[in-house]
Amino acid sequence: DIQMTQSPSSLSASVGDRVTITCRASQSISTYLNWYQQKTGKAPKLLIYAASRLPSGVPSRFSGSGSGTDFTLTISSLQPEDFATYYCQQTYSSRAFGQGTKVEIK
Amino acid sequence: QVQLQESGPGLVKPSETLSLTCTVSGGSINNYLWNWIRQPPGEGLEWLGHVSSTGSTSYNPSLKSRVTISADTSKNQLSLKLSSVTAEDTAVYYCARCGSAWPYYMDVWGKGTTVTVSS
Numbered sequence: 001d002i003q004m005t006q007s008p009s010s011l012s013a014s015v016g017d018r019v020t021i022t023c024r025a026s027q028s029i030s031t032y033l034n035w036y037q038q039k040t041g042k043a044p045k046l047l048i049y050a051a052s053r054l055p056s057g058v059p060s061r062f063s064g065s066g067s068g069t070d071f072t073l074t075i076s077s078l079q080p081e082d083f084a085t086y087y088c089q090q091t092y093s094s095r096a097f098g099q100g101t102k103v104e105i106k
Numbered sequence: 107q108v109q110l111q112e113s114g115p116g117l118v119k120p121s122e123t124l125s126l127t128c129t130v131s132g133g134s135i136n137n138y139l140w141n142w143i144r145q146p147p148g149e150g151l152e153w154l155g156h157v158s159s160t161g162s163t164s165y166n167p168s169l170k171s172r173v174t175i176s177a178d179t180s181k182n183q184l185s186l187k188l189s190s191v192t193a194e195d196t197a198v199y200y201c202a203r204c205g206s207a208w209p210y211y212m213d214v215w216g217k218g219t220t221v222t223v224s225s
Contacts (some may be wrong), residue, residue, distance in 0.1 A: 032121070034120075036212075039162075043200055043202075043216065043218055044212075053209070055182070055213065091209070091210035094167070095210075097151040100150040100151070
């Protein structure tokens with residue numbers, strides 16, 4: 001099974017900060033990597049797919065990069081509505097999620 | 107606009123089988139993969155498995171012996187059955203749509219339904 005490890009597990013940041021979350025796969029997954037945002041009490045929302053592609057409607061301050069085993073989600077300027085938990089997910093084999101990264105207000 | 111709605115008992119007794127339904131409205135279940143994902147209280151997301159409209163399935167290896175997912179195209183519904191439940195199966199259960207070809211991503215989610223396992 002492919003394991004997904006996110007870091008950090010949580011972080012505190014201020015509005016306007018640049019935030020970076022990393023996701024590492026236990027084996028190469030090419031660009032079979034998605035990112036989701038989940039707010040408290042809500043279903044997850046697709047944020048990035050195929051490692052770097054933004055779905056329609058997702059703000060351009062969100063970006064994704066990486067291939068193989070190492071991936072990054074970047075929020076260029078954190079906004080109040082971005083405080084949430086972020087999950088990576090591999091779709092190379094099965095559909096495993098990372099353990100999540102909680103972004104909190106500093 | 108496609109919408110998903112999970113439904114089923116909110117309380118299940120230990121050792122029994124959890125059964126949930128996901129109703130798809132605003133679109134067909136054809137040509138997609140339909141997933142079940144769960145989230146225990148205060149924890150992360152766990153993918154349980156998916157089914158295609160033709161009935162082809164794939165399951166999380168850690169739960170494969172207990173999970174059955176099926177699709178009913180006539181009703182535009184998906185179902186989840188999880189057998190021999192314990193308190194560790196207490197979670198919010200979501201259904202989600204995924205494309206059937208690369209790039210695979212879950213773009214439509216239900217709101218989730220809470221299931222508690224308790225006697």
